[in-house]
Amino acid sequence: MKRKQKRQIGISVILILCMVIAGLVLAKRNWGTDPGRTEPGYPGERESSLPEEPGGYSRTEVKKTLVMAVEAPLDAPYGKLAMAYKENVEEMSGGSLSIDIYENGLLGRSAELISSIGDGSNAVDIMLAPVRDLADAGCPDTGKLLEPYSFDGHAGFLKWASSREAETLLEEPEKTGLGARGLFFAEDGFSHLFLKENRMSVRGKRVAGEANDESAEYVDRIGGIYDYLPSVDIRDALLSGTLDGVERDCRFYQENALWEAAPYIVADSHLVSPCEALIKLGSVEKLSAEELDILKEAGKTAVEAFTEKLRQEEKDMLDEFTGHGAEVVKLKP
Structure with missing residues (x-):
């Protein structure tokens, strides 16, 4: 009789432990997925307890x-x-x-x-x-x-x-x-001056710039005559002699293969956006x-x-x- 009672008690204990473990697993799962369970910050996100990073930043914040x-x-x-x-x-x-x-x-x-x-x-x-x-x-x-010569490259x-x-x-x-x-x-590249002829000065020469005040200010500062042309027209204007130079970045020069039309490069890093x-x-x-x-x-x-x-x-x-x-x-x- 006593042995039977002990067996029943043992079974009951095991059942209780299983229920507790199941409850903990379910609670842990719901902590991160139950829309009604929130932490400070963003709804539905759970706190992590991870070791500190080498840089000194703690990893114990809400995801x-x-x-x-x-x-x-x-x-x-x-x-x-x-x-x-x-x-x-x-x-x-x-x-x-x-x-x-x-x-x-x-x-x-x-x-x-x-x-x-x-x-x-x-x-x-x-x-x-x-x-x-x-x-x-x-x-x-x-x-x-945005002003000309704000930075040294x-x-x-x-x-x-x-x-x-x-x-x-x-x-x-x-x-x-x-x-x-x-x-x-951050910056994504500087503008330079590309010229049709090797000149010590561009005074009175026609230089194409971008459609903004800073380009016009730069061309005026170096003594040129500012003009704006669509990008597709610049190469032909340089080759025909109706344009003496252009101020753009190196990517523009490369994409339009301007080394024949404007083979002289003044790498002065004058403008950046x-x-x-x-x-x-x-x-x-x-x-x-x-x-x-x-x-x-x-x-x-x-x-x-x-x-x-x-x-x-x-x-x-x-x-x-x-x-x-x-x-x-x-x-x-």
Whole structure:
């Protein structure tokens, strides 16, 4: 009789333990999938308890996904930068932060996103905003980055991007009421001057530039006569002699094989069109200070590698152009 009672008690204990274990497994599964189960930050996401990363960043935060808008395609320079940034963020955070990139202006044009980034209708958390659009949206100090000779080439830009001046300028969007703050600056290439003839001066000569005030200001500063032509007409205008020069970047020169039409290159890095990575203030509120530091550090690392790659690509292109018979020259100061 006693043996039978002991057996029943043993069976009961085993059944209770099985129920407890099953309950714990179910509770753990529901923690991450039950829509009604939320943590601070984003609904339906569960906290992870992972070891600290080598860089000192803790991996004990709520897993979050940030939406990033890029107006360029992913195979364009700024698209490649966005991909590098995504990889850095996810690696540095140990996977607790992830980035979903929407390319080609899929979520809207940059100017539209900037104007709506402070309200609830904008699904973007982070965006690469052209400095020109930020200037038009009421960030005049940021707009000054577009002025001729603002930077001494790629190295000069990179040095500035990590300076206290750049850090202060990242605060301008928030101070002007745009509803966002800056994370980092980046550039995608400098403009140079390409000439039909080797001249110490271009005074009185017709030089085609891009359709903006900065190009016109540059051409005027070097004494030329500014003109705008569609890109497809520039090569023929140079060959026919109706145009004396063009100011564009090395990619444009390469794509249009201009070494015959304009074989003299003034590599003066006179203009650049940077972008600024913005994060919506509403998204900032859902992130910890540590997570914000990761977003900034990931940007800094991505920009350093990206800028060095641009510098090397430009050097390789100039070598290619000289191989085609082009010559690097200097204008008289």
